[in-house]
Amino acid sequence: MKILLIRVSSLGDVLHNMPVVDDLHRHCKGAQIDWVVEEGYVNLVRLHPGVRKIIPFGLRRWRKSLFSAGTRAEMKQFYQQVRAEEYDLVIETQGLLKTGIIMGMARVVAGGKKVGLANGTEGSGYEGISRLFHDLSVPVDRRTHAVLRGRLVAAAAAGYAVETPASFGLLAPGGHPTWLPTQPYAVFFHGTAGAAKKWARAHWIQVAAALARDDLPVLLPWGNAAEKAEAEAMALAMPNATVLPALSMQEATLLAQSAALTVGVDTGLTHIAAAYETPTVEIYCASPKWKTEGNWSDKIINLGDAGVPPSAEEVITAVKQLMAQTKVTPH
Numbered sequence: 001m002k003i004l005l006i007r008v009s010s011l012g013d014v015l016h017n018m019p020v021v022d023d024l025h026r027h028c029k030g031a032q033i034d035w036v037v038e039e040g041y042v043n044l045v046r047l048h049p050g051v052r053k054i055i056p057f058g059l060r061r062w063r064k065s066l067f068s069a070g071t072r073a074e075m076k077q078f079y080q081q082v083r084a085e086e087y088d089l090v091i092e093t094q095g096l097l098k099t100g101i102i103m104g105m106a107r108v109v110a111g112g113k114k115v116g117l118a119n120g121t122e123g124s125g126y127e128g129i130s131r132l133f134h135d136l137s138v139p140v141d142r143r144t145h146a147v148l149r150g151r152l153v154a155a156a157a158a159g160y161a162v163e164t165p166a167s168f169g170l171l172a173p174g175g176h177p178t179w180l181p182t183q184p185y186a187v188f189f190h191g192t193a194g195a196a197k198k199w200a201r202a203h204w205i206q207v208a209a210a211l212a213r214d215d216l217p218v219l220l221p222w223g224n225a226a227e228k229a230e231a232e233a234m235a236l237a238m239p240n241a242t243v244l245p246a247l248s249m250q251e252a253t254l255l256a257q258s259a260a261l262t263v264g265v266d267t268g269l270t271h272i273a274a275a276y277e278t279p280t281v282e283i284y285c286a287s288p289k290w291k292t293e294g295n296w297s298d299k300i301i302n303l304g305d306a307g308v309p310p311s312a313e314e315v316i317t318a319v320k321q322l323m324a325q326t327k328v329t330p331h
Contacts, residue, residue, distance in 0.1 A: 001089065002085060003031055003033045003034070003158075005021070005034070006090065006092040006102050008057050008094065008099060012292065013094070015044065015268065015271050015272055016146040018275065019168055020153075021048050023151055024158060025050050034052055034053040039056040039057065039058045041249070049171060055078070083107055085107070087107065088112050089113055089115065090108060090115070091115050091116070091154050093153050100130035103134070104132075113157060114134055114135045116131065116134045117137065118131065121141075136156065138153045145291065147166045165296045168276070170276060185217045185218070185219055185260060186261040187218070187255055187259045188220055188241075188263050189221065189270045190220065191221070191230070192265050197287060199283050200309075203312040207316055208238040211319070216261070217240050219244055220241055222243070228243070256270075260323075260326075260328045261279050261328060263280075280300045280301070282294055284304035284305050284310075288306045289306075301318040303318060
């Protein structure tokens, strides 16, 4: 069976689609699975050995020069790649017009199906026009977890039931850059696009102080100039903290996968750590916990909720619980 998955963005959503690959391989033996994804997330999808071919989608970049000859040539090449094979199933789990159009481009064998979401979940960016491209539209509860949503669509497409905890199936990124410590470390994923999702600096400082008493160093990554300035300000008040250099997506994934402990707000890199089952405390401040909480491992503790961020004391208690449970021994 040849299957095409369409989930193009964003980082957390692409990650949360990974268990679909494991599910399909478990229930469709010998399946060949291809994936259309935004070019910035190709290296993330490449970490799943169950994906045969990745088709990069460059819309974010193409929009800046839609009428240039080079962009038109790339768009034509993308169209040809999507149509290069006939699929038994085309599964689209994003529910947007742009992903529906990609589904419309794809070819299916006689009797093949194009399957997508019949509705969005609460607060999602679902676009109902995407149903025009479906042979089958799968309804989900309005409060369906981001991981389960895609799994339910794939299960309806291939004719099986979702019965097991989510399995992400990601390979370790590999490598050991010079900035990565050889001893156990904690990482704070403090940066996020939405200001309301941020956790108070004073709280981060309190957690770092608790980790300093256990002699566990803290690494502070950043993704833009504002986050770098915040990391530097935090580090001034954290004797055990180091501000990292700019990281590629692959390096940030390695950082999350290799950590002895991760503490992070609701952002893609925190979810990557949870997907690898790195001991992780997920902090929710402005977004509802039910949408993305790590619920597939006892190494993940989810705290706070929309409008009710956790206290520093709650996070420190969770950190100590995970360190005892996983026997983190700094040296």
